[in-house]
């Protein structure tokens with residue numbers, strides 16, 4: 392707060408011009424459900440809405456995807472080509488015997504085949520489970536085992552990472568290997584299937600889309616909590632309705648747009664806003680295989696005349712660090728909207744964007760469980776830097792107290808949403824109790840703390856749990872602690888998020904050692920390396936401290952709150968449950 396509101400020119404022809412009026416008049420049926428084409432003969436399939444309907448409606452020649460590889464290779468796909476290829480892959484999956492509701496893991500870099508196979512699986516009635524390619528074997532095993540994976544689509548080098556764990560996934564039927572441009576000489580291991588061979592021997596014209604209903608499951612994404620391993624959030628085909636709507640209202644998609652989303656489909660933003668929202672809105676999507684790079688991203692925006700750019704606060708902070716000088720070397724005149732999600736966006740970043748790109752950065756808020764944007768700084772609305780904006784039409788949000796009653800304006804409480812929005816998660820896979828615990832007295836409890844100002848703008852205040860948000864990735868401390876204690880030197884591990892100016896938080900671990908092991912810099916380095924190989928560089932701790940005693944409750948739970956307070960030099964708070972040594 393303390394930053395001036397940024398008002399807009401008001402000359403633009405945004406999809407949402409009058410927020411208050413739109414909110415008042417909004418009707419889910421007329422303004423959203425009815426805007427889908429629905430399957431011929433009834434039913435709803437999100438991939439059909441994203442791709443096929445544009446072809447049926449005469450827009451097949453429109454460019455759907457511009458793909459740019461790590462080495463600047465380029466491929467372009469029209470909506471028709473995307474339909475044909477995804478139909479083809481749908482046939483492949485049919486021939487392999489996929490059944491409605493089978494879970495198909497996709498463990499791949501952002502290759503065109505990731506998008507083609509995801510759409511094909513959705514069309515054949517399967518559930519997609521995309522994972523970050525940076526994951527080590529442990530997170531992949533945990534998730535595949537938990538979900539009961541039936542199929543895996545991956546690439547030769549990533550498959551090698553999984554050699555030891557795949558035999559343990561008893562539900563797994565087939566492994567399909569994408570060997571793009573024949574990069575590998577012997578890509579297949581015993582029993583593996585070749586994506587390219589399967590695609591060649593199978594015909595899209597024989598494909599008939601599965602008649603999924605809006606209630607069928609489509610996507611499972613894993614998300615972290617403070618206890619236990621990550622849980623699978625299940626979304627239904629119905630979610631596409633809100634993804635389409637928010638793409639239109641919060642990101643202002645029109646069919647003329649060239650849209651660049653920097654999120655990976657391993658994270659919900661990469662499916663909701665990297666597949667479904669843009670393509671249901673008929674935009675041309677730029678997909679970049681490479682990771683963050685100020686120079687490379689700016690080059691892409693200039694070269695492909697990107698109009699809408701959706702990114703995340705850590706990336707924005709890195710761009711701020713790269714400085715304004717480099718921006719002057721590029722032409723950003725095509726750009727008309729920048730959005731951000733995943734972590735709190737510092738008010739100075741909003742202002743910096745305005746000064747350096749000539750556009751403020753629009754923060755919006757949502758989470759894996761909500762499936763789509765819930766509140767946003769809309770293009771036509773004045774931005775309050777540091778705020779997450781106002782709820783989208785049709786969504787009721789509130790800040791509530793321990794009795795589930797709204798708190799007075801400006802006070803901090805639990806951020807809650809009235810259940811029943813179309814993209815609401817349908818389940819935590821096989822964790823009903825945990826799912827039910829999120830719904831109380833007519834509210835969905837988000838797990839975030841927030842406040843609301845007098846005009847209905849929401850302000851993020853923190854999380855209500857121990858989950859760490861590092862560079863936009865939620866990390867459950869338990870997952871990291873479990874990996875660390877597998878090292879012979881480690882007796883116990885407690886993991887916290889330590890504030891960081893760029894990544895918001897970094898993962899920091901405290902460990903006690905087994906007898907015969909002594910704290911040393913070498914051992915600390917070894918533990919970091921060990922957890923990186925098991926988890927991924929993004930999840931593994933960046934700092935390790937050795938402690939003599941791990942603070943625990945009398946019931947044996949590690950008191951991460953206390954570790955954090957000590958790390959930050961803050962008051963230790965209530966330690967009445969601390970176990971005496």
Ligand code: AMP
Nearest residue numbers: 732733734735755756757758759851865
């Ligand atoms: P995920 O489910 O991984 O997308 O993470 C969702 C969580 O990220 C939310 O519950 C928040 O804690 C955080 N988050 C997402 N968007 C924002 C935002 N705009 N401002 C602050 N925190 C955010």
